[in-house]
Amino acid sequence: MTNEPSLNAPRLHRQVCFAMYSASRAATAAYRPMLEELGLTYPQYLVMLVLWEEQPRSVRELGEELGLDSGTLSPLLKRLEALGLVERRRSSEDERRVEIFLTDAGAALSSDATGIPQRLADAAGLSPAELDRLRDTLGRLTAALHSSR
Structure with missing residues (x-):
């Protein structure tokens, strides 16, 4: 019995999944100091990008756009609201629908992020x-x- 790996064994450096994972971590790390200047985390920045494109957006629409479930998105939105960047409002047409609006401060932040x-x-x-x-x-x-x- 040998400790030598099989020549056909998967190799970490040849895996696309690892290259994407590593690149994602490196990109997020590169963003961190830039986003700290704005007072945002990377997930918060993604929410703001969607809202800078179009608002209001429902919580459901934001989740679909970003691929996030409500359990992940709700705390993000609460924190952005506490920062004074967004406002959550119930839809006048459908009380079950919560819409997210940028505040003036949230809208102004887009120029700092350009x-x-x-x-x-x-x-x-x-x-x-x-x-x-x-x-x-x-x-x-x-x-x-x-x-x-």
């Missing part, structure tokens, strides 16, 4: 075209894996 994507791109050392291709490839991969379930 440079963050470029700063991350600079840190990554990839051209805009390379980043676009990477994002598109990851989007296709995500869609394919979701549809294969």
Whole structure:
């Protein structure tokens, strides 16, 4: 019996899943100091990005857009509300629906965040075209894996 791994055994460095995991952790770590300047965590930043695109959004819509369940999203929204960046309101049309609105402070924060994507791109050392291709490839991969379930 030998301790040598089989030549056919999976290798960590050859796994796409590990490369994505490592890249995700590195990107989140790179974002951290930039987002600290805004007083946001990475998940809070993602919520704000969605709201800067369009508001109001229901809690359900935010969850679908971000791939988060309500147990994860609700504490995020409570914290953003405590920071004075968003406001939760019951829909006048459907009391069961909670809509999320940006406050004036939340809307103003978007101008402070405008440079963050470029700063991350600079840190990554990839051209805009390379980043676009990477994002598109990851989007296709995500869609394919979701549809294969």
